[in-house]
Amino acid sequence: MDPREAVIRDRFSSVRRVVAFASSKGGVGKTCITCASALALKELGHRVGLLDLDVTNPTAHIVLGIDPKSTEIEEEKGVKPVEARGVEFMSPALFTHGEPSPLRGGEIHDAILEMLSVTRWGSLDYLLIDAPPGMSDEVLDVLRYIPRLEFVVVATPSPLSIDSARRFTKFLLDEGARVLGLVENMGSGSLESLCKSMGVRYLGYIPFDPELDRAIEEGRIESTRFYASVREICRSAFHSL
């Protein structure tokens, strides 16, 4: 057992639920949905944290409007997350100050382990994790260290992604991971039957929103239809539990 496993368990002891947003395919909307969910759960009255674990290409800070070049992190018995619109936020970008970090194989494993073991979360109802795309066994191995971790699978109804969503969900279930459900992004409800066939909860769909990118650029994701859809999903998937 890696000694950091016990450290990680301790770091997460102040967090009630940890939920990773994941997909096997890249570019399906994980980062936007994780950030919007964090802001929505906060709006619904919860204490929320967000951890970007996409160590090679972190982007959550862009959606949350954090400039890693001008953001200092405080180190004291670990690293304190920064505050982003009422959400406790930690990202590899805060360490690299926005510069790219070309990592490979074992280095990715180590970087994730390091993030999990140094971050000193406050008392949180939800810690949401923006997972890297194409989650390999290696990433899943590290995520196993997180106690009570739940997954939300993000998928789009594109014919190119449905099959990978099915395989990925099956992979998680076969690994014994807790799958809270599946969110259909840029769709209108067509993945509900896929969920039924796999015995996975369908959490709802988010339509394509042509305003999303501009709103992110202007730091006002909360004003979008995208956000309203995510908030509804959060209300039914998390808030009621």
Ligand SMILES: Nc1ncnc2c1ncn2[C@@H]1O[C@H](COP(=O)(O)OP(=O)(O)OP(=O)(O)O)[C@@H](O)[C@H]1O
């Ligand atoms: N519902 C939507 N409507 C319109 N555009 C969307 C929607 N969801 C996501 N996008 C856009 O799709 C692009 C990819 O989104 P995002 O970066 O969140 O995906 P990702 O799954 O995190 O990607 P990666 O796998 O590279 O981390 C972004 O430009 C985002 O603005």
Ligand SMILES: [Mg+2]
């Ligand atoms: Mg992403």
